[in-house]
Amino acid sequence: MSAAVSPPPAAAARVGKNANAQDYTALAAYVRESGLLKRRYGYYWTRLIAAVLAFAGIWVGVVLVGNSWWQLALAAGLAVVLTQIAFLGHDSAHRQIFNSGPWNDWTSRILAGAFAGLSHTWWRNKHNRHHASPNQQGTDPDIAPGVVVWTADVLDTRTGLKGWFGRNQGWFFFPLLMLEGLSLHISSVRLLLAKGTVPHRWVEAPIVITRLALYVGVLFYLLPPSKAFAFIGVQMALFGVMLGGSFAPNHKGMPIIPAGMKVDFLRRQVITSRNIKGGVAVDFVMGGLNYQVEHHLFPSMPRPNLKKVQPVVRDYCEQLGVKYTEVGFFRSYKIIVAYLNRVGLADRAAFDCPVAAQYGR
Template identity: 90%
Template sequence: MSAAVSPLPVAPARAAGNAQDYTALATYVRDSGLMKRRYGYYWTRLVAVVLAFAGIWVAVVLVGNSWWQLAVAAALAVVLTQVAFLGHDSAHRQIFESTAWNDWTSRILAGGFAGLSHTWWRNKHNRHHASPNQQGTDPDIAPGVVVWTADALAEHSGFRAWFGRNQGWFFFPLLMLEGLSLHVSSVRLLLAKGTVPHRWVEAPIVITRLVVYVGVLFWLLPPGKAAAFIGVQMALFGVMLGGSFAPNHKGMPIIPAGMKVDFLRRQVITSRNIKGGVAVDFVMGGLNYQVEHHLFPSMPRPNLKRVQPVVRDYCEQLGVKYTEVGFFRSYRIIVEYLNRVGLADRAAFDCPVAAQYGR
């Protein structure tokens, strides 16, 4: 791999939406060596999270019947978030050359350590990557407890309509339930009717992990402290994991259903990078380089920072808007955006290239 990546020279785009624009960038990035595996980086992280996970349970035993267990629960939430990031990377084929090694690494990390279904996550996340922020196809903006478009809110009435009009203020409290929601969705898929790949491997792993987790805590601790431990761990896990994904697309342009947009522009205009240095890299697991991740999903996480200047310069020359904001600013944007949904501000949801592509 080269020591540095030089800026990519490119002539101005011949026409908006030229599919060759991404081909030229992808060829350059591939030739630069930035798609090569980073085994040293990932093996170090894999060993570290396994040791940290084991250390947490040693701490649970040593701390014993004490409210200091809540600090241990918070530490476990941090470790599990890092486990989830590695599972995400492996599901994207970032760690190993072998598809099977990536899949099984993700399955073990997600199921055995975090209690989540690799299959459920991969299916949902792949659909998001295929059509980020597109109405009707991106599951991450599908109507649910939170609604992301005025059209979806218009279908609600009563309490749900009131909640939708005020949902921006509930965003952070709702993140505390995200961890529980992920577990419920995982188990629901694994127990659902129909064909689920590797169900008979994943289901025992996920369910056993969840049952043993709860059982061990209630065995080692009084019921009140065990319940508090689970509550703190789940809430913080939801905030940290959900909070690492939400700033990347929420509040960015939503593409109307059926609109055709070329791959490069689709990924760039709907994604937002988060500035902040090493601390943000750790807290967000590399997802702060969301534009680059969406353009090159299988690129190893540590290489995203190195390709960013190339992508940013390339987008500038093509006239494609490249968005990057500060960490706290990104969350303010989300709250403001959700409140605009409540006010039915349709202008907030128009794709900036709609005029170029037509509806």
């Protein structure tokens, strides 16, 4: 299907009291018939093989370069490769790569655990809850209170140093991203070592822990402590910035839906998501997540097809009168910082959901 193909007429979808729900049904049927949900094996096998070869090449380089500060360039390269591997793990977890569910799950598990050192189970559980209720208070874990707070009512409960930080948190956004990689590793290990039932714990735990141990062990075996610590610091910081920076612009600063509000699937996904404009470079840096609206509407759609369905989704939303948001790469981060600073100023008007009046609180 080309970008010139028109979306289904919105008027045909809006019949009866369940009109809003029917809007997505009509769009989904149209997309299924377009063939854009079919697997893209050539695309993904090419990237899977390239990512594994690049990962191996980085470590060959580490051995060959030896005791040199040029290792920091390899650390930066490893961060880029690991980010791309994490994107492939994300796609596989969303059933984008293979038709087989188990093939997707185990591919994601291996990519996340053996290469990136992250728990597939931890990430999948958190990410699935986010997809089910993006930017909804009380249900989306991505806006749950933490070091950063996303709503003024949470900040009101914080005093002292936490309160000061919350009032100035926008300026700490980018430095905090440098710690995101370390945070992901800690969260993964904590889940795998926690009490209770964890699916595939006895497969994931050895893979993740062995990978992390080998990573640290090899670096300290090959390099003096100063260079080993510097390598880990550069790689972790850049990995956190690249991975966290690819997810944050997609929802942060978009409308927050109050807890308990019922919003139909199409509007819930579209009004809380933001697309990032750009060419091939942005597609690479963000791993296709710059087409966030389309990804949330069709999570299992292969990454390269998202840009093909974008014009259809955008035109369809225009017919329905649903706000479709798309901004430039740098503009998106400016919006995030401004949003976080407005939380500190307790500007509650900034958090009103644009469909609140329609659906009621």
